[in-house]
Amino acid sequence: MSTYLMRRLMYMILILLGASLLIFLLYAMMPGDFVTNNFKLPAERKAELREIYGLNKPVLERYMNWMNNAFHGNFGFSLSQQKPVLTLFNDYIWNSFLLAITSTFFTWLLAVVIGVVAAYKQYSWFDTMVMIFIFAAMSIPSFFIGLFLIKIMAVDLKWLPPGGMLVTGSNATGMEYIKEVVHHMFLPVVVMTLLGVGSLTRYFRSNMLDVIRQDFIRTARAKGMKERVVLYRHALRNAMLPAITLIGFELPGLFGGSLIIEKIFNWPGIGQLYMQSFTVRDYPLLMGFTMFIAILTVIGTLISDILYHVADPRVKL
Template identity: 80%
Template sequence: MSSYLVKRLSYIIIILFAASLLIFCLYAFTPGDFISGNIKLSPERKAELREIYGLNKPVLERYGIWLKNAFQGDFGFSLAQQRPVLKLFNEYIWNSFLLAVVSTFFTWLIAVIIGVIAAYKQYSWFDSLIMVFIFAAMSIPSFFIGLLLIKICAVDLKWLPPGGMTTTGSNATGFAYIQEVVRHMTLPVIVMTLLGLGSLTRYFRSNMIDVIQQDYIRTARAKGTKERKVLFTHALRNALLPAITLVGFELPGLFGGSLIIEKIFNWPGIGQLYMSSFATRDYPLLMGFTMFIAILTVIGTLLSDLLYSLADPRVKL
């Protein structure tokens, strides 16, 4: 195990180095930036700012400076926000993490339950209804579902607030603050859950159909084991093994999958900050966020490999 971890960590370092170089060059060679796109600045002031931030240096030299600072925990300075990128991440990323964790929990919980029942009642009216719902959830755009829920639940019925994290001007603290945040996050969590529920339910359903046709499932039923135990203990445990591979994609998806949702519901998360950075061409912030997603991706891949080896003893590292 230790030799495997050393080998994988060495691969991770090489991959991250290559990814950082590619991402940096991609943004560096993109036409325009925050300074050139700011019409309020005079040509002399633009030249002065380029000199201050080192934007007039060769690309490889700028990359070397950025890489050296990144090893010291400095991922650059946001020109649009006038704050260090790492401080902006620390301020906004936990709001995105709250949305992502809650929606991921409900997505997996509902997908496992519905997938097991649909596989057990294959070709029944319940299974047909679920399949229609799955394809509908996978085909409808996220912004349409979000705007539709805002129209129905917030504007017409006035059940829930249309956006934001708290009510404007609110000074709530303690449990009242928690209640306020829960009410505001309900709609975006519903949308994010619906978006991930379709494909994940289909995945669990197909896995369960394959597993419940195996010989050891027939043996368990022949021994008189209760059907609920057969499904949720014997079959589900083995059907979950291929799903461990998805864990590697869930980790970066916690922060990269809610970009549009945060914009629609005006949720103060890292996704909305990332989207607004495109309009201002704030490349240091865009570079830092993209590199953050790359780091989460390689960590998630390593985590899924380790979990798979722990869940299935047949897998040899």
């Protein structure tokens, strides 16, 4: 295990170095930057700022400076927010994490339960309704679902707030603070769960249909085991093996998949900050966030490979 981890760590470093170069070059080749697009500044001030932030240096020199600072824990300075990139991450990323981890938990819980039952009751009315719901959830755009729920739940019925994380001007602490956050995050969590549960349920259903037709399932039933034990202890464990691959994409998806949802519900997360940075071309913040997603992708792939071995000892690392 230790030899495998050391070898994978070397691969991860090489992959991240290549990703960092690609990320930097892509943003460096994009026309304009924060200073150039700020029409309120005179030409002399723009030239001064470009000199201060090193924007007039050659691309490779800027890349080397950026990587040298990154190795020392400095991913640059946000020109639009006037704060270090890591400080902004610390201010916003936990809000995104709260939203994403909650929706991911409910997505996987519902997908596993519904997928197993739909596969067990194939071609029943329940399976038919599940398939209709799956294709409907996969077809409707996220912004439409979000705006529709805001119209019904917030505007018409006034059961839930239309957006934000806290009531405007709120000074709540303790349990009152938690209640406000839960109240405000209900709608975005529902939308993110609806968007993710459809495709994941279809995935688990198809895996379960393949597994329950295999010989070892018939053998378990022939031994007189309860159907619940056969489904959830034997069939589901083997059906989970292909789904482990998705875990490698879930980790970066925790932060990259909620960009539109955070914008719709005005949730103060890293996704909304990322979208705002695009409009002003705040490249240090954009590069820092994209590099963060690359790091999560590599770590998620490593975790999924290790979980393969944990779930099935026959899989060699």
